[in-house]
Amino acid sequence: MINRRSFGKAVGLGTGAAAASMAAGLRTAPAASAASRTGSGAPAPGVRATTAGGHTAFGELKHIRAGLLNVGYAEAGPAHGPVVICLHGWPYDIHSYVDVAPLLASQGYRVIVPYLRGHGTTRFLSSRTFRNAQQSAVALDIIALMDALKIEKAVLAGFDWGSRTADIMAVLWPERVKALVSVSGYLITDVEAQKTPLAPKAEHTWWYQYYFATERGRSAMKDEKIRPELCRLVWDTVSPTWDFDDATFARTAAAFENPDYADIVIHNYRWRLGLADGERRYDRYERVLFTMPTIAVPTITLDADQDPFAPTDDGASYRHQFTGPYDHRTLAGIGHNVPQEAPAAFARAVRDVDRF
Template sequence: MKNIVAGVLNVSYRDMGPGDGPVVVLLHGFPYDIQAYNDVSARLVQAGCRCIVPYLRGYGPTRFLDAATPRSGEQAALGADLLALLDALNIPKAILAGYDWGGRAACVVAALWPERVTGLVSCDPGYNIQDIASANTPASPETERRLWYQFYLHGERGRAGLAANRAEFCRLLWKLWSPTWPFAESTFTDTAQSFENPDFVDVVVHSYRHRYGLAPSDPGYSFIQERLAQKPQITVPAVILAGADDGVSSKRDERSAVKGFAGPVRRLVIAGVGHNVPQEAPAEFTDAILSLLRNN
């Protein structure tokens, strides 16, 4: 593990592979951590890539530099963290690959700073930038049912429940979101240590409140959020991966799945795979990244 000051964080990350290889940044989601990329990173290093795998804000050993910094989980903060990490590591351009929160960070940077992105791998919903202005428009009852955990965290009872039952809460989400993935208890335990970060609960709760307009933005990221509210298109070459058995992401047709992408984009639906695509389907995730490098 390495650490570097990047923006408001002291980021803990893995840096693997040849220093002169094409750079790939692998970004985990909620509630997961960098262990999701163990197999993917090994395959990419074997292919000659340099892999950067950071713990996001609120996870693992990554820490805020200042106790006064808002523990925001908003999309603008995640994108700003990623951009700051690229700057701190002197990486002018990279493949960005992620899912869930990590996919959101990757999409934000790809949309707003495309000159820093060689290509993008994003998992469903693909264009992972939140439309906060429309967030309170009711969805179908089935979609609302899948999002129960978000509504739970809108209240203080939910905050207290997450704080008291971090591992149990997150293990349940793993099971619900990846119903066909027979993960070992040791696999979950290795990742669950990351949820003991002192900022985990605050960052998670803010994320699921801010996206519905129930919590204020960090003023330091307001200029980014204003740009995201305009729904900027993603123009860099992209691959979207979808788990056919994803228990949380809405099922969508091909046309709606690629909405928001103005550059070359293709989508692959992977049978027998749920929400945690890189850990459940490392070969397909790796191949998606390498295809972007071959076509660059």
């Protein structure tokens, strides 16, 4: 393990101009009581335990045409600062980073938090575009966003779908990735390997993936009444120690009202199981990804010990996939939505990996 580097005076909003600017663009709420912790079980040095839940919203969202999409995104921090792109998962949205963004902005970073395709204010430019959510298509969306914003290189940080997307970018376009923070480690999908059964307990954790393979599951995702209840059940299951309130879930659930949301979610999980086709134009990327290539960019992987999807081997099962400068950290008492449950620890990982 490397030594944990100081996150400035502390990981927090700070007192400088960047912090004041960011604070003006965010609405605040009482802080949650959950503490960010390192694998030792002790509070992480320089991390305030009351950071989680400190903010409820970003400032005014931005939009830009990028590739197949008009991408909706939040931005924080100085316009010419080093760039961090934060990528959310399912069933989540940009609010997973509502506390991470000001922490990084206060340290001088330009933070970009986009809605992935099918989420929030992101829209397809054409009604004729296939609503495809295979892994390489989502990664190409973020490359297109970087091109549109004239961002040559960025630190990428993500969890769930966001980790997978960032991992793929680090493999296929390493020249665009300065460093990587990947929750749950190496998440690139090998569709053929997905056909092999897991242990029954692990299969149980993935119940919704199999539900979505049925037309009954598709109908549930399209039902405006059932969909929020289903997604909240996932939140409760995969983050058993996170004491979020109704308003916190409602802010994210608004992103599920995107007209393409159900189609994107269903295609993503069916494609992973080999039950739905992708598009031939992405075949060249998928052929590379199916070989499970290693990642050479500087990386910190994070596991949350209350996440039912996290390995129990302290990252050993995927360590061989990372060949560059590397550190692994386990967060005690934290569930699947790491950036929202432990924003200070997540932000500090971004800052640390940027200094490798």
